[in-house]
Amino acid sequence: MSGLAKNLRVVQALGLRSIRQTFRRPQLMAPIVVFPTLLLAIQTGGAGSAVNLPGFPPVQSFLQFMLAGAMMQSLMLAGNSGGIALAVDIEMGFTDRLFAAPISRYTIVLGRLAGTAALGLFSALWFLAIGLVFGAHIAGGIPGALLAIALVTATAMAVGGIGAAVALRSGSASVVQGLFPLVLVVLFLSSAFFPVDLMIEPAQTIAQYNPLSLVVEGIREPIISGIAASDTAYALLAIAGIVALGLVLSARALRHRLRVG
Amino acid sequence: MSTAISVEGLERAFDEVLAVQGIDLEVGEGEIYGFLGPNGAGKTTTVRMLTTLLLPTGGRATVAGHDVVGAARQVRATIGVALQEAALDPLMTGRELIRLQATLQGIAGAEGRRRADDLLERVDLAAAADRRVGTYSGGMQRRLDLAAALVHEPRVLFLDEPTTGLDPVSRKTIWEEVRALNEEGTTVFLTTQYLEEADQLADNVGIIDSGRIVAEGTPASLKAEIGHPHIRLQLEEGSIAEAEEICARIGPLLPPVDGRTVLVEVEHGAADIPRVVRALDEAGIGVGSLELVRPSLDDVFVAKTGYHLEHEGEGDGEDEEEAVTA
Amino acid sequence: MEATAALPAWRANLATIGALTSRAKNELLRVPGAAIPGVLAPTIFFLGLNGVFGALTQLRGFSTGSYESFIVPISMLQGAGFTGAAAGVNLARDIEQGWLDRLLASPAPRWVLLAGTVLPASARSLIPATFVLTMALLLGAGWPGVDGLLVTYFMVATMAAVAACWGSMLALRFKSQSAAPLMQAGTMALILTTTAYAPLALLQGWLQDIARINPVTQVVEAARQGFVGSVSWAETWPGILALAGMLAALGLLALREMRRTGA
Numbered sequence: 001m002s003g004l005a006k007n008l009r010v011v012q013a014l015g016l017r018s019i020r021q022t023f024r025r026p027q028l029m030a031p032i033v034v035f036p037t038l039l040l041a042i043q044t045g046g047a048g049s050a051v052n053l054p055g056f057p058p059v060q061s062f063l064q065f066m067l068a069g070a071m072m073q074s075l076m077l078a079g080n081s082g083g084i085a086l087a088v089d090i091e092m093g094f095t096d097r098l099f100a101a102p103i104s105r106y107t108i109v110l111g112r113l114a115g116t117a118a119l120g121l122f123s124a125l126w127f128l129a130i131g132l133v134f135g136a137h138i139a140g141g142i143p144g145a146l147l148a149i150a151l152v153t154a155t156a157m158a159v160g161g162i163g164a165a166v167a168l169r170s171g172s173a174s175v176v177q178g179l180f181p182l183v184l185v186v187l188f189l190s191s192a193f194f195p196v197d198l199m200i201e202p203a204q205t206i207a208q209y210n211p212l213s214l215v216v217e218g219i220r221e222p223i224i225s226g227i228a229a230s231d232t233a234y235a236l237l238a239i240a241g242i243v244a245l246g247l248v249l250s251a252r253a254l255r256h257r258l259r260v261g
Numbered sequence: 262m263s264t265a266i267s268v269e270g271l272e273r274a275f276d277e278v279l280a281v282q283g284i285d286l287e288v289g290e291g292e293i294y295g296f297l298g299p300n301g302a303g304k305t306t307t308v309r310m311l312t313t314l315l316l317p318t319g320g321r322a323t324v325a326g327h328d329v330v331g332a333a334r335q336v337r338a339t340i341g342v343a344l345q346e347a348a349l350d351p352l353m354t355g356r357e358l359i360r361l362q363a364t365l366q367g368i369a370g371a372e373g374r375r376r377a378d379d380l381l382e383r384v385d386l387a388a389a390a391d392r393r394v395g396t397y398s399g400g401m402q403r404r405l406d407l408a409a410a411l412v413h414e415p416r417v418l419f420l421d422e423p424t425t426g427l428d429p430v431s432r433k434t435i436w437e438e439v440r441a442l443n444e445e446g447t448t449v450f451l452t453t454q455y456l457e458e459a460d461q462l463a464d465n466v467g468i469i470d471s472g473r474i475v476a477e478g479t480p481a482s483l484k485a486e487i488g489h490p491h492i493r494l495q496l497e498e499g500s501i502a503e504a505e506e507i508c509a510r511i512g513p514l515l516p517p518v519d520g521r522t523v524l525v526e527v528e529h530g531a532a533d534i535p536r537v538v539r540a541l542d543e544a545g546i547g548v549g550s551l552e553l554v555r556p557s558l559d560d561v562f563v564a565k566t567g568y569h570l571e572h573e574g575e576g577d578g579e580d581e582e583e584a585v586t587a
Numbered sequence: 588m589e590a591t592a593a594l595p596a597w598r599a600n601l602a603t604i605g606a607l608t609s610r611a612k613n614e615l616l617r618v619p620g621a622a623i624p625g626v627l628a629p630t631i632f633f634l635g636l637n638g639v640f641g642a643l644t645q646l647r648g649f650s651t652g653s654y655e656s657f658i659v660p661i662s663m664l665q666g667a668g669f670t671g672a673a674a675g676v677n678l679a680r681d682i683e684q685g686w687l688d689r690l691l692a693s694p695a696p697r698w699v700l701l702a703g704t705v706l707p708a709s710a711r712s713l714i715p716a717t718f719v720l721t722m723a724l725l726l727g728a729g730w731p732g733v734d735g736l737l738v739t740y741f742m743v744a745t746m747a748a749v750a751a752c753w754g755s756m757l758a759l760r761f762k763s764q765s766a767a768p769l770m771q772a773g774t775m776a777l778i779l780t781t782t783a784y785a786p787l788a789l790l791q792g793w794l795q796d797i798a799r800i801n802p803v804t805q806v807v808e809a810a811r812q813g814f815v816g817s818v819s820w821a822e823t824w825p826g827i828l829a830l831a832g833m834l835a836a837l838g839l840l841a842l843r844e845m846r847r848t849g850a
Contacts, residue, residue, distance in 0.1 A: 030768075031768055034772075035772070038772070038775075038776060041794075042776075042779045042780060042783075042784075042794070043784070044791065044794075045780075045790055045791045045792075045793060045794025045795075045797075046779070046783060046784025046785055046790060046791075046794060047640050047643060047784045047785060048790075048791040048794075049643070049646055049648075049785060049789040049790075049791070050640070050642070050643055050646075052646060053642055053643070053645055053646060054645075062791075181624075181627055181628065181631055184631060184635070185631055185634075185635065188631075188634075188635030188636075188638065188639055189635070189638065193639045193640075194639045194640060194642075198642040199638055199639060199641070199642070200637065200638050200639075200641035200642065200654070202638070203634075203635075203637075203638025203639065203641075204638070
């Protein structure tokens with residue numbers, strides 16, 4: 001069997017494993033979806049009057065605006081938890097088995113990302129469903145919904161790559177877990193929860209330069225107004241950037257791990 | 262002699278499972294009572310009920326004259342407890358822990374401090390007293406646990422598997438301490454899975470298996486009940502089945518402990534050895550070693566339950582076939 | 588051989604509570620970095636909320652133009668909730684490791700053992716509260732005045748006690764640290780389903796209904812007084828009443844669980 005075919009088989013096997021792991025333990029999955037949902041409900045209820053602010057983008061409702069932010073939060077948590085799962089594998093010695101096999105090291109990371117992608121997909125569907133149930137209108141229709149789902153899934157994998165890199169570098173689940181507050185901060189300092197133009201300095205400036213804002217806008221546009229090529233393009237660019245960062249960090253981390261053992 | 266612990270029909274059910282199935286026992290004041298049994302027999306459950314940590318689902322028990330359910334607080338004031346999981350806080354120092362225990366027992370500050378110092382001396386932890394418990398070895402932790410249990414000079418001391426997991430030296434130290442306490446008049450109720458511990462320390466032994474007491478008495482009287490010694494043969498060559506068949510003609514077989522050993526009870530003790538050796542020799546079975554073993558508490562256990570206490574789990578299937586009836 | 592030098596009951600109880608409180612401080616002083624999450628979480632939330640939703644004060648209905656002033660009491664209360672829930676997690680850990688058995692096998696009354704968990708949490712909550720307050724003042728929040736400050740700190744410390752009762756109840760019920768998310772989520776939900784983000788009139792339908800009946804809303808309003816206006820008894824007593832009610836209810840539930848361990 002050629003090297004590529006073998007690697008693909010491994011990625012598929014590891015991918016299935018990580019998907020099974022994710023959905024087999026709902027109590028671990030719950031916080032990834034439940035907390036953002038709770039926060040969505042509270043923030044929509046609490047700050048919903050913001051739609052009356054001058055300069056607020058035209059939306060059907062605050063909920064419609066916030067869906068993208070909730071999805072982002074969920075996928076960031078998914079990426080973090082994928083990193084934790086990989087770190088646990090490392091701590092338990094499972095990855096040693098993989099390293100000793102004649103397969104490409106990257107299959108380990110790619111296989112893990114499959115689980116993260118599945119979780120991302122799930123949360124995208126979840127929040128779209130919540131939105132529809134509570135009266136939010138998907139302006140872009142079915143194509144818009146599909147685009148949002150695709151972007152969420154891709155971003156989940158991209159973020160998962162960073163989580164995997166941290167897991168590989170540190171080999172410790174608690175280190176990856178400790179990243180979570182940082183993740184939350186980065187998300188706050190983006191357009192996830194509020195229009196950037198209406199944010200207060202210095203948060204506003206940070207959000208303007210935060211690549212996550214581009215991703216959020218890419219997910220949000222199809223929901224609140226319809227598919228827009230430029231927003232989608234910028235989002236893909238940002239995702240590509242995160243993927244690239246994840247790849248570089250993962251490669252270095254893998255080299256480090258193999259050196260250190 | 263008055264009764265320190267009295268138990269009548271004590272029962273504890275967890276959902277469908279009856280962990281303790283109606284036990285009766287009595288421990289006199291100043292006695293050391295050994296509660297002997299394998300893992301899962303119900304020892305810890307019983308201790309937890311007697312120390313008011315667990316409510317019985319049937320029966321009653323009194324400790325130092327107080328009912329464990331109705332007068333739980335009074336019970337707690339008179340007992341000292343050292344449980345299987347040494348209930349220690351790794352961030353505290355040994356001294357802080359004993360002082361805390363003194364406070365929990367309602368002992369005034371200065372007096373508590375004095376007693377802590379004395380007890381730490383007594384269990385040989387004075388040097389380590391101001392180090393964090395997390396840095397203590399297993400043996401040190403047990404000694405600290407024991408010291409803490411003594412801070413209020415309890416009338417009855419409960420020790421749940423006090424030497425499990427300890428090296429022989431630490432074990433001996435704990436035994437000496439228990440004997441010394443008993444000499445001062447403290448009643449000791451200890452659970453153990455070690456025959457030697459029950460044999461060496463206990464005035465009275467209760468053997469528990471699957472939630473029931475299967476035998477009770479002094480170690481000597483229990484062993485005398487079993488009566489006969491047995492021969493332990495290690496085979497060098499030849500079939501075990503054949504050897505067992507031959508030996509069975511001489512005396513009842515006991516459940517084997519491994520695949521190369523035969524145990525046969527012999528009514529006349531050493532006098533039966535030549536018979537056994539001759540019979541095996543004639544059948545061409547080579548004996549590697551032979552030993553005459555006098556009855557132990559394990560034999561008592563086997564007689565009552567059908568399996569060994571200290572080698573339980575090996576040869577399970579065969580045990581049932583060859584179980585000896587007392 | 589009964590214990591000599593035994594103290595009268597009330598003194599023994601006080602001494603026990605003191606000793607348990609003393610033990611509780613070990614986590615802060617002897618574990619490097621243990622205080623950080625408790626301080627970090629509410630601070631991040633404060634900075635985040637302020638940066639993100641600060642423009643809301645432009646809406647009519649806000650009695651202050653400074654969102655920092657509006658939400659700093661929320662963040663302080665959140666710190667209290669977090670600290671209280673953490674006390675519950677610690678209790679769960681103590682149960683898992685067998686430490687609680689030591690306390691339960693002693694003659695100390697159960698309410699004393701509960702107090703030994705709840706009071707340290709209350710005291711500890713003042714640390715993140717002060718940190719957040721300092722940040723807020725540096726960022727331009729209005730000085731609440733000494734009376735406002737005292738009222739806020741009182742609300743914070745008592746809220747922490749309420750959260751600690753909630754956490755302890757769950758710890759004793761589930762006997763496992765895996766109940767931690769429920770402890771944290773419970774206090775978070777309670778504090779945020781109030782006039783946390785905006786005044787009552789500006790809350791959306793369903794949240795407005797919940798906030799109206801949520802007793803913590805009274806606590807929030809009382810704690811917020813000095814920051815958005817002046818302090819008055821009329822605004823304070825509902826908060827005290829709400830806290831008293833929650834403390835009584837959750838305290839009794841936690842005590843019941845404590846008494847029932849071993850059933």
